[in-house]
Amino acid sequence: MKIAVFRRAHFNAAHRLHNPAWSDEKNQAVFGLCNNPNYHGHNYELEVKVVGEVDPETGYVIDMGALKQLIYEEVEQRFDHKNLNLDVPEFKDLIPSAEHICFVIWQLLRQRLPDNLDLAVRLYETPRNYVEYPA
Amino acid sequence: MKIAVFRRAHFNAAHRLHNPAWSDEKNQAVFGLCNNPNYHGHNYELEVKVVGEVDPETGYVIDMGALKQLIYEEVEQRFDHKNLNLDVPEFKDLIPSAEHICFVIWQLLRQRLPDNLDLAVRLYETPRNYVEYPA
Amino acid sequence: MKIAVFRRAHFNAAHRLHNPAWSDEKNQAVFGLCNNPNYHGHNYELEVKVVGEVDPETGYVIDMGALKQLIYEEVEQRFDHKNLNLDVPEFKDLIPSAEHICFVIWQLLRQRLPDNLDLAVRLYETPRNYVEYPA
C-alpha cells in the first residue's frame, strides 16, 4: 500500500533576481522589482512530499520526526534568515528564482532519502506564487 | 528540468444553476438552493498551474507577471463582479457549475499559452468545494 | 471571570450596491463594478463574538451548539444562497454594503441573546475586506 506523506516547513530569506551576463537595463526589464540591487525577501513555505510503502509495524511511510529533522538540517539551516545570493553557495552561479530554489531543495533532500521513497517538493514564494518539482 | 508553476487569482460573481430543458420542480429537486431564480454568489478562488522547462537565463518557466496579466485579461475582466448566467456569453447555453466554469477558464487560457507549456486549472467555489481540470 | 467566545459561520449570497435616489451615472461613479445591475456575489464569512461570565458547572459562557443553531436560524436561513437585494426584506430600503449587512446581523442576534451577554459581529466580504460592529 503506497501512500504519500507531506511535511511543511518554512524559512525567511532575502534574494535578488539578476543575470550577470546581462546589462543592468535588460535585468531591470526582465526582472522588474525583483532586480532591486539591495534585495527583497520572502517567507518561503515548503511542502515536502514523500511516497512509499506503509510499514505495517509502525503505520508509517517515514518517521515524520526524522523527516522534520532532515528538512531542518538540509533546508532550514542553509536558508533560514539568509541572503540566498550571498550566503548560500548553491546560488553562486544560479539565479535564486522560486523554480531554482525548489530544484536545489529537491536535490539536497533526494540524496538523504532511501531509493525506495519518491520525493516531490513544492515551494511557496508567496501565497499566490508557488512552484513544484517534479511537475 | 520540467517544473510546475502556480499562480492564484480570484473573482466575485453571481450565478444560478438551472437547466432550461427541465421543469421548475425538477430544477428545484436537483439543484436545491443553487436554483434560486434571483441568483446567489461566491468568491471564486482560481489556481492556474503551468508546466514547462525552466529557462536557465531567467530561472523562470514563465514570467509570473505575464501570467498574472493573462489571467486578468481572460478571467478577471470577463467574470469579476459579473452575473455568470446573464453577463458572460460562454454560459448562455452552459450551466455555470464549478465544473463548467473551470473548463471554460482552461479553454480561455489554453489558447493564449504556447504549445510547449502544459496547463491545469483548479477553481474553488468555496473553501470546501472545488474542482480541477484536467483531472 | 468574563471570557469572549467566538463562533464562525458562512453564507453565499448575491448583492448589488445601488442608491435609488441617485442617477445611474452617479451610482456607477460611486459603486463601480459593485453597481452591476445583474448582481455579483460573495462567500460571506461571519464571526460572532459573545462575552459573558463562565458558568463553573459547565465551563461554558454559552452552549456553542445553541449559538450555532441561533446563527443558523437568524442568519443562514435568511441569507444563504439568497439575493440580498431581492430576497431579504431587511435590505428593501437599505443598501446591502458589508457595513449594513453586519449591523443587520448584529440586530438579529442581539434580540435573541440574554441581556447579560455582550455581542459583536465581524463579517468578511472577501478575505481582504471585512467589517466589525460595534467598532
Place this chain on the structure above:
Amino acid sequence: MKIAVFRRAHFNAAHRLHNPAWSDEKNQAVFGLCNNPNYHGHNYELEVKVVGEVDPETGYVIDMGALKQLIYEEVEQRFDHKNLNLDVPEFKDLIPSAEHICFVIWQLLRQRLPDNLDLAVRLYETPRNYVEYPA
C-alpha cells in the same frame, strides 16, 4: 470531459500510536509523545477527491450534497468526537496512524461510490503533517 471534484470535511478525535507486539520501551522509542497511554487528539481535516465525467444535464461530476452526506455517514459518524483506538472497530488491530486512517477512509468511501468514479483521499492530521492515498 473528465474533471476532479473535491469536498472537505473534518472530525475531532483522540488516538494513540502503540504496537502491542512491542515492549513499552520500544513503543516509547519509536512513537515518542504519540505513545501517551492516555491518548492525545487532533482536528482531522479531510479532502475527498472524486474524478469522473461531467454530466452535461447538471454540470456535475457528482452531486456535492450527496458526497457531503456520504462523507457524513461513512466518516464523521464513525470518527467524530471518538477515540479511534477504543471506539472504532477498524482500528482494533490496526495502528491509527494518519496513513492507516486515510486508507480506512478510502476503503469506506470506495465501496459506496460507483465504479466509474475514481477516488483519492487526503487527510491532514495537523496543518503541517498530512497524507494521501493513493499516492
Place this chain on the structure above:
Amino acid sequence: MKIAVFRRAHFNAAHRLHNPAWSDEKNQAVFGLCNNPNYHGHNYELEVKVVGEVDPETGYVIDMGALKQLIYEEVEQRFDHKNLNLDVPEFKDLIPSAEHICFVIWQLLRQRLPDNLDLAVRLYETPRNYVEYPA
C-alpha cells in the same frame, strides 16, 4: 509608544467534558458528543498577546524568542500530546472547556511576565470555535 505583539503556538491534546457532580444522563444531555468517556481531541491553536512600551534600543516590546520559549515551557510542555483530564493537574477539578483552558494558560503565562506588560490569550479549539481572555 505602546504596541501589542502576538505570538502563535499550538498543541495537540485529548479531553472530555464531564461534570462529576451530575448524573451520566445530565452530562450526556449538556455536553453531547464532547462527553464521550473515551475522550476526543483537538489541534489547539494559541495566540498570545503582550502589550507594552517599545524599547528604542531594540525596537522590541519583548524578545519574541523569549516569548516563544516561555510558551513552550508553560504551555506546550504541559499540554502537548497530553490528555488534559488525566495528565494535567490544573484540570483535576476543573472541566477542560476551551474557556477554562484559556484561563489556565493566561494564569500560567501571567505569573512569568513582568508587571509592566499586559497579557491576553486567545485559544482556538477548532478554526470555527475559539475563546479569549480577558474579554
Place this chain on the structure above:
Amino acid sequence: MKIAVFRRAHFNAAHRLHNPAWSDEKNQAVFGLCNNPNYHGHNYELEVKVVGEVDPETGYVIDMGALKQLIYEEVEQRFDHKNLNLDVPEFKDLIPSAEHICFVIWQLLRQRLPDNLDLAVRLYETPRNYVEYPA
C-alpha cells in the same frame, strides 16, 4: 452607527535588525539570526482598520477602493520589493523591527485620513509573529 472596516495588503521586503550603537557581539547576542549582515526577508501582511460613522447614502465608512489606493501609495510603493534598511528613509535611524514598521505605517496612513476616522494597523511579519498599533 460606528463600524470598523478592515483592508488587507501585503509587501515583500528585506531587512536586518542591528543597533549601530552596539558592538557586533552585542548585536549578535540580542538579535541572533535577524542580525545577518546580508539581510533576510519576509512577506509582510498588513491589516488596516478604519473606524467611523456609516454614511447612509453609500453604506460605507470609507470607500474601500480609496483605502486600497491609499495603502498602495503610502505603503506598497515605499516598502514592496525593497530593503527596509537601505531603501526606506524612515528606517535610516530606526531599527526596522515589526513594531517600528507598524508604527511608521500608522503614521503614514494617519496623515492622509480625515480626523473623524480612527486608525489601527496590524502587521504580520510571519503567520506566527505579528504586532498592532495602537495596542
